[in-house]
Amino acid sequence: MRIYGPNGTHPGAPAATARRNTSTAFALPDTAATPETRAASAPRAAGNIDALLALQGVEDPLERRKRSVARGRGALDVLDDLKIGLLSGNFDASTVTRLRDAAAGLKSTSGDPGLDAVLSEIELRVEVELAKAGRF
Template identity: 45%
Template structure:
């Protein structure tokens, strides 16, 4: 195997000012217009932030992404309802599952824009609210 080192791109030349500085005279480094440099840095930081905001907005407005998140939250709520049912049948404490169900219930209300899916999510939300009400808890919205 042949390993090749970094390639030389060309000769490096210096300007007369740099030669004089090396020649022994006391020269110091300074920026001519530091205000312009700091303004450039601020502008690029704002551009990056705006790009991230735009990307997040596109992701949130994507109907497929909204649907995926809604289905995942609904499945989690159904899993927690099953966990509570199994704990009740086994005579175990439902406290931890109930606390997680309260948290999951707060996130169920985002609409997807699909009438069929929204009606199923509403039914799951109603069932969660009933189970929480039976135990004297309310949905945090």
């Protein structure tokens, strides 16, 4: 089945006429004017694995700040749990473990001096509570 129309094939359509030079003499093209050709080469890799890991290690300051705020809130939640447990007389050893984990998370900096100051105060309070819990 053949389709004839604007997008179909046309039988006997004339071939595109080639542009011909008016001179009848044979001449070689100018070799200085032709661009330099290079051999095709395989695509180069982005780099070794160390470079890729370094690129992944670059983090957004806003994301780092959000993680620091979340760690600070988590530490405050554990301190509240400890306070409630002590006031109710239900001191739990798992709370001390959670306090140690929270203290380890507060060591990193956020890049914001104000937030880092607040986090260091929270860390100090957690360390004081851990020292108190060590006496029991």
